[in-house]
Amino acid sequence: MWDSESESGGGREFGNGALVSEKHNLKTEGFQQRGQSWYVETDIPSDLLVHVGDVSFHLHKYPMISRCGRLSRIIYDAHEGELNKITLNDLPGGADSFELAAKFCYGVTVDLTASNISGLRCAAEYLEMTEDLEEGNLIFKTEAFLSYVVLSSWRDSIIVLKSCEKLSPWAENLQIVRRCSESIAWKACANPKGIRWNYTGKPAKVSSPKWNDLKDSSPSKTVQVPPDWWFEDVSILRIDHFVRVITAIKVKGMRFELIGASIMQYASKWLPGVVKDTVGESVLDEFTSISSSNGNISRESSSSSGSGTGTGSWKGGLHMIVAGNKEDLETIKVKDQRMIIESLISIIPPQKDSVSCSFLLRLLRMASKLKVAPALITELEKRVGMQFEQATLSDLLIPAYDKSETMYDVDLVQRLMEHFLVQEQTECGSSPSRHLDKNMFEDSQRGVASNAKMRVARLVDSYLTEIARDRSLPLTKFHVLAEALPESARTCDDGLYRAIDSYLKAHPTLSEHERKRLCRVMDCQKLSIDACMHAAQNERLPLRVVVQVLFSEQVKISNAIATNGLKDNSTTVVEPQYQPMEPHNRSKKGGQQQKKDINTLKFELETVKTKYVELQNEMESLQRQFDKMVAKPKQHSSSAWSSGWKKLSRLAKINQMENHDDGSDQPVAEQNRKTPRRWRNSIS
Structure with a gap:
């Protein structure tokens, strides 16, 4: 495990966190800054001017070309004779990294920290400071610091990976991003019971014990580490680096519910609309904050040395530098939100319930608003359907x-x-x-x-x-x-x-x-009694639907009456069979209880019958109103429906009388079956 005291730059065995060039060909007392220019404090006048962005460095050729293969090639390959001015605007790490590299060439002590090591490593690669020029050159020493110090520390790995946001594609080509991501993934998958390094979720007043004190510490005094202790730390990373970390964690077998929880934590930090009712709130501050190499990613009181046990909150932003008018800012914000949503969709674990359905739907809401790729929206819809x-x-x-x-x-x-x-x-x-x-x-x-x-x-x-x-x-x-x-x-x-x-x-x-x-x-038969009562008086419904509701309710009441009647009969029949089998006292009490149950059922039956009569009266009233609406002007006493039934009954009686007069022995029912077609024609 990693001792918290060994995670900082100061106090390490690696050269005490400092780099010193072994050869001192030019005596100097250091560098001095005047405005936007740096000068070497020496008696020899400078003969090389290097521009890195807006910063100028007044240097000497010999100490620089003796350790920087790129500068040596540029100077000796120049066709203008002796070259005294060089511009390096594409140098990774900018002026800060070049300042450290120049100090190393002059033999000035350089402090290596997690905040400056990635930029200095990329700058050394850009300047071609290899072992061919000098043994123990800057590439070798920065690479050793990365491998043996940074990658063995949880906090330093996070800081270095955060600082790589401005170093693309150099940090990718030099495998810094990959190595830091795998280091973070390995430590995140470790057993929480054995964790001794600092992390964001740790209480501020609790300091990590020293390695020598671990043997003496009792289990009761050990602070319990939650399984999600690493969520807050990895959530400060840029989305592409966060994806790299989560992918490495998946490979190492982390539980899918923890991975889903970390994704939701990241979304809550960078997409506030996912966890709030109102979507699209202004998150400009989240996207326009510019992370510096040592200030914004500092967790301790002194980030340059990495010492201290403070647990201050991480503060960081995305990689872009915002400039321009309000429309440009809005466009940048939309593009980055879209990129974050698309990346999160691609890394959500395929298992069901790895993230909540509410989170998926809110993510889908934002994806629809921001016009995310249709294929990813379809994939998200399938996840919601699960x-x-x-x-x-x-x-x-x-x-x-x-x-x-x-x-x-x-x-x-x-x-x-x-x-x-x-x-x-x-x-x-x-x-x-x-x-x-x-x-x-x-x-x-x-x-x-x-x-x-x-x-x-x-x-x-x-x-x-x-x-x-x-x-x-x-x-x-x-x-x-x-x-x-x-x-x-x-x-x-x-x-x-x-x-x-x-x-x-x-x-x-x-x-x-x-x-x-x-x-x-x-389906009117699936309505409750309250819904049927409301529907029977609802003037917005078609009249036919109201009749169906009343009919279905009448059927329900009839079935309820029949069921209660069966219960009543079964109770009266079964009662004398079981009385002789019980003792005298229990049979007497049982008979009284059964009588009470019978009386209760009778009361409920009477109540149901009363409701049935009321509904039947309402149905007849509705039928009369319906007859009045559809009746012809001359027909006031009866409707067409009732008159048709009367005609049908009269025809049936006449047919029966004719059959009897003919003396036919054929049953009347069979004769009635042969004549419905004539009856329908007569009615029509």
Whole structure:
């Protein structure tokens, strides 16, 4: 394990964290800065001027070309004779790294820290400071510091990887990013019980013990490390480096739920809209903060030396430098948000429940708004379909960003339901386990699938009720979404009736045919008593639907009366059979209890009968109103329906009398079966 005291630059065995050139060909007291220029404090006048960006370095040729192969080649290959001025605007690390490299060439002590090592390593490679020019040159020493010091430290690996954001593609080509990512992944997958280094989640007042004190420390005094201790530290990385770390962690076998939790933590830091109700809030400060090589990534009181045990919060930003007007800033913010979303989608573990469904839906909301690649949106929709039963109504209310006619993206929810149904069929059709009985497995799978469908049905009914208030919602979209689930998914259609009533209220100009078509998605037999009472008095429903509701309620009451009657009869028949088998006292008490139960059932039966009579009276009243509406002006006493039945009964009587007069022995019932066609013609 790594001792916290050995993670800083100071106090290391590696040259005490300092580099000193072995050859001192030019005596100097150091470098002095005057404005934007650096001067070497020596008696010999400078004969080489090097420009790195806006900074000028007044140097001497010999100490520089003796250790820098690139400068030597540039000077000796010049066609202008003696070259005294060189411009190095593409030097990785900029003026800060070149300053350290120049000091090394002059033999000035250079302190190596995690903040400057990556830039200095890339600058040494750019200047070609190899072993061919001098033994122990800058490439060798920086590479050794990276391999033996940085990669053995958790904090230094994070800092170096963060500092590589400005060093592309040099840091990639030199394998600094890969090595730091694998070092971080290896330490993140270590057993938390053995962790002794500092991390962000550690309490500020608790200092890590020294390596020598570990043997004496008792288990009760050891601070318990949570499994997500590494989330906050890796969340400060740029998205491409974060992807590299997560990919390396996956390879090393980290649990998928921890990987998903780290992805959600990263998204909450860089995409605030994912964890808040309002999407697209201003996160300009998150994207315009410019991370410096030592200030913004400092966790301790002195980041240059790496010493201290402070646990200050990490502060960092993305790699771009923001400049220009407000439109440019907005464009940059959108591009980086899109890049983050696309990268996070690509690294989400494929296992179900690795991330929450709410997170996926909010990520999908932002992806739709920012016009993410269609293939990635489809992949995200499939992921949502895998756990669609866990969604909430607020997550489904995704606005239509494609300027469609509706307020909400109804087509998106329709696709999510299709993915959910496909996933349910796939799971139900999967082969059972070898160690389980096939029938038991299929029953359990069927039960889980039905429960999920029931939860989705309730969710969809609530969603339909919400979107029904949109006056621009076409009837076809409402109808298709309401019929997307099978009938077995709904045991009660109260939620569907509520959605239909809301749609009728928001669209009062629907025709009679459209209202009937809308109500066909509802099964009147699945309505509760309260819903039936409301529907019977609902003037927005078609009259035919009201009659169906009353008829279904009448059937329910008839079935309830028949069921209670059977219970009553069974109780009276069974009672004397069991009385002689019981003792005297218990039989007496049992008989009293049974009488109470019978009285209770009789009271409930009378109540049901009373309700039945009331509903029957209401149905007759509605029938009379219906007869008045459809009756002809001359027919005031009876409707066409009742007159047709009267004609039918008169024809039946006449036919029976004629059969008797003819003396035919054929039964009347058989004769009636032969004559319905004539009766229908006469009625019509």
